[in-house]
Amino acid sequence: MKRFLATVALLLALCMSFAGCDFLPTASSSSSSSSSSESSSTPDIGSGTIDNIPPYAGNSYVHINDGIPSFTADEITTTAYEFYSELDSLGRCGYAEACIGKELMPTEDRGSISSVSPSGWVQASYDCVDGGYLYNRCHLIGFQLTGENANKKNLITGTRYLNNEGMLLFENMVADYIRETNNHVMYRVTPLYAGSNLVASGVQIEAYSVEDEGDGIEFNVYFYNVQPLIYINYATGESRLATEGEIIVPQPTPDDSSSSEDTSSSEQESSSADTEEHDYVLNTNTKKFHSPSCSSATDMSAQNRQDYHGTRQGVLDMGYEPCGKCKP
């Protein structure tokens, strides 16, 4: 274990010191074979490795390596532990890892974490953001899992969207599983930075349930640290409302000389493919959008239906996700 941790820490240091290195490499072996026998459809799932994360397209996450985490046989244990990387020279968090069981889960309410200012913490408020504030102090390993409170090695600058529409929902699954089964879950969270950016482009979470060999929990997921309608300068953490047609997604092309005034950075470019206007049907309840011919649109109750004419990006920016069936 120690050797592995040292290896990963070295890779982390090397990667962060290497201009142009967008993402950390993952461990090379994958010992955790899936015992899942089911073959359900899983729309909106991407695949591949951490090296080729597709641009954000309306979903808060994308699966990596077909969802198989990279824990090795030597790492997998039923002995609970937690590990948090030291901050790097820029004050950024590295990966956090734990074997989570009930024995690590909190028994008291969470305290204040406002004393911690993670790298890139330039708070801003917007009417279009749920709760008003763009950023959350985002736990790498959620408080409900290990009870870590104001640990600066476990808190990054994350958007409200990353926290509430991604990581929290994932943590809910893992926490419920542990509480219900009393089993352990191997859990690793890796914030991924482009170059010397202070705000992470996204977060990779790997999880694997030990006692049932991944039958209950087996994930390898990347969550985008984006906020619909908001442009973020990932180098500094500063932000502003996005202009129409502007893609609000980090396309990490590290430019260490980028400044907070560099709002025409190559990180965010407009896309003509998303400027064509079409008819869509919005479900105001499920927050999905559909092609007018989709059966989900024709079956939709009038109460939840809203017809919309405009660009696809415009619908995405309103917080709607594309239907997995008609893929509008």
Added chain:
Amino acid sequence: MRVIVCLDDDLGMLFGRKRQSRDSAVLEDIKAEYGEIVILPFSQRLIEPSGIKYTLKETENDFKRGETIFLESIDPARLGDKIDELVIYRWNRRYLADMKFTLSLADFKRVGVKEFAGSSHDKITKEIFKR
């Protein structure tokens, strides 16, 4: 046929080919209320230790009218009008989902609802719909 499903607040069923959640109180309720159920292989490792009597079927094509189906891994919309009764256990919690429940309830009427505490969920809502 009667179909039993578990849903989160966003009508989610699965994420990454895994069930979103589980609760032994739901299984106890199913055991007490419905006797023998029909399941697909996906559910076998969950149901087996619960003591619920079950029949294992390979695909939804093997389901027959009159059966009670505990369905986790496929959208009940695929069974369409074969469903006479729908039992929904709501977790009253949000998870990630990449497979959701899309069956329209327009032709169903809710005939029963009850709430109970789960073993790991504060409140589970059970709803019964009949066509």
